[in-house]
Amino acid sequence: MSKAVVSQLYNSEFFKMACRQFDVAADAISLPEDMRDRTKYPRRALCVALPIRRDDGSVVVFEGYRVQHNLSTGPAKGGIRFHQDVTIGEVAALAMLMSWKCALAGLPYGGAKGGVIVNPGLLSLGELERLSRRYMQELLPVIGPQVDVPAPDVGTNEQIMGWMLDTYSTHVGHHEPAVVTGKPLALGGSQGRREATGVGVAYLIKRYLEDLGIPITSATVAIQGFGNVGSETAVALAGYGAKIIAISDYTGGIFNANGINIAKALEYVRSQKVLHDFGGGEPISNDDLLALPCTVLVPGALERVITAANVGRLRCRVLAEAANGPTTDEADRLIEARGDIEVIPDILCNSGGVIVSYFEWLQNLQHYYWTRDEVLAKLTVVLDRAKEAVEQQKLKFKFSRRLAALTLGIGRVVEAKQRRGLFP
Numbered sequence: 001m002s003k004a005v006v007s008q009l010y011n012s013e014f015f016k017m018a019c020r021q022f023d024v025a026a027d028a029i030s031l032p033e034d035m036r037d038r039t040k041y042p043r044r045a046l047c048v049a050l051p052i053r054r055d056d057g058s059v060v061v062f063e064g065y066r067v068q069h070n071l072s073t074g075p076a077k078g079g080i081r082f083h084q085d086v087t088i089g090e091v092a093a094l095a096m097l098m099s100w101k102c103a104l105a106g107l108p109y110g111g112a113k114g115g116v117i118v119n120p121g122l123l124s125l126g127e128l129e130r131l132s133r134r135y136m137q138e139l140l141p142v143i144g145p146q147v148d149v150p151a152p153d154v155g156t157n158e159q160i161m162g163w164m165l166d167t168y169s170t171h172v173g174h175h176e177p178a179v180v181t182g183k184p185l186a187l188g189g190s191q192g193r194r195e196a197t198g199v200g201v202a203y204l205i206k207r208y209l210e211d212l213g214i215p216i217t218s219a220t221v222a223i224q225g226f227g228n229v230g231s232e233t234a235v236a237l238a239g240y241g242a243k244i245i246a247i248s249d250y251t252g253g254i255f256n257a258n259g260i261n262i263a264k265a266l267e268y269v270r271s272q273k274v275l276h277d278f279g280g281g282e283p284i285s286n287d288d289l290l291a292l293p294c295t296v297l298v299p300g301a302l303e304r305v306i307t308a309a310n311v312g313r314l315r316c317r318v319l320a321e322a323a324n325g326p327t328t329d330e331a332d333r334l335i336e337a338r339g340d341i342e343v344i345p346d347i348l349c350n351s352g353g354v355i356v357s358y359f360e361w362l363q364n365l366q367h368y369y370w371t372r373d374e375v376l377a378k379l380t381v382v383l384d385r386a387k388e389a390v391e392q393q394k395l396k397f398k399f400s401r402r403l404a405a406l407t408l409g410i411g412r413v414v415e416a417k418q419r420r421g422l423f424p
């Protein structure tokens with residue numbers, strides 16, 4: 001029997017999409033048959049039940065996962081998502097993307113992701129802390145600075161990383177900051193980590209606009225998602241002089257042709273938690289935001305929002321994938337056929353986050369801390385190198401930019417696996 005018997009465990013549209021992306025890339029680089037399933041499927045997964053005492057005294061059990069897709073290139077690395085729609089298949093797909101992303105950026109990491117099925121907005125601070133600690137407690141057998149290093153993702157933040165660090169450190173008996181990244185500065189977090197993903201997205205947009213001969217000061221930008229990534233992208237792009245004409249969150253969007261005051265929007269969200277009723281423009285739906293005529297469209301919320309059904313409505317020149325997996329593979333093919341949109345694929349576009357997470361981990365291991373300027377200068381060096389490699393691969397093989405990025409990332413993981421050989 002030559003083919004693996006594939007389990008149904010990761011059965012989700014997002015996982016199937018990530019597998020199809022892998023298959024296309026594997027064909028494009030004529031990946032040997034005996035390396036395919038070994039590279040494609042996750043190495044291991046842990047599913048945990050998390051009983052939490054609510055503030056009213058009742059007990060509720062949440063379900064959580066950690067999927068480690070690849071451990072052949074270093075400790076696994078990837079965020080933890082708290083969201084009501086989390087599935088193990090979604091977590092596995094995100095873990096797979098982390099493997100290619102880390103390899104593309106040349107980081108000495110594998111790929112992983114974690115998730116808990118929960119709407120964190122419905123928990124009190126105390127309940128959230130108990131859930132975060134319990135999740136880390138259950139993950140102890142598979143987590144550690146040299147094993148797997150989590151970070152924030154949708155619905156998690158610095159404070160949650162702080163609680164997880166404390167849980168792990170209490171278990172091992174000493175302060176161990178390198179066990180998570182994206183943590184508070186007071187606990188060994190890195191300067192520049194909070195804004196790193198958005199800063200990286202904005203930097204790459206600037207570089208690609210330069211390549212297209214479009215001055216960033218004449219660019220208009222629509223951004224879906226105003227959490228960590230979306231808001232920091234907005235701040236950085238506004239800092240470059242771009243006009244942010246639309247922003248949104250799960251409650252809907254705001255459109256202002258004259259440009260949205262991002263500082264005011266941030267202030268509003270800090271106090272109100274959501275953009276709903278922010279007065280800086282007219283309301284717009286998330287669907288209509290995607291169809292706005294603009295220079296740059298930034299999907300920065302969740303996956304699979306640009307589909308075959310709405311891709312025909314896109315009117316941007318550049319699609320900068322700040323979220324992971326925002327474009328379905330069907331929509332991707334249609335964008336390629338249209339030929340009028342430059343895509344900055346997710347594994348390149350949002351890699352600033354994991355690059356600065358790597359810097360944070362390095363600083364923790366060395367107990368030597370860098371300034372924000374040092375961090376951001378090193379970030380642009382790594383981003384430039386990754387961008388250049390993608391452009392060369394694109395040119396050399398006449399690939400789309402996504403295929404160029406994927407084949408580079410996958411190729412590096414495959415090479416490591418080949419060099420290690422098969423055990424036993």
Ligand code: NAD
Nearest residue numbers: 153154155197225226227228229249250301323324350353
């Ligand atoms: P976050 O929780 O801070 O923010 C998510 C934002 O998306 C919020 O504004 C939320 O309201 C909005 N949102 C949720 N559902 C939505 C919907 N249906 N329509 C429109 N908006 C919706 O999360 P984040 O850390 O900013 O992550 C956003 C994306 O970026 C995710 O795909 C994540 O995997 C990816 N990413 C995050 C990082 C990081 O460092 N945090 C790094 C790389 C990639």
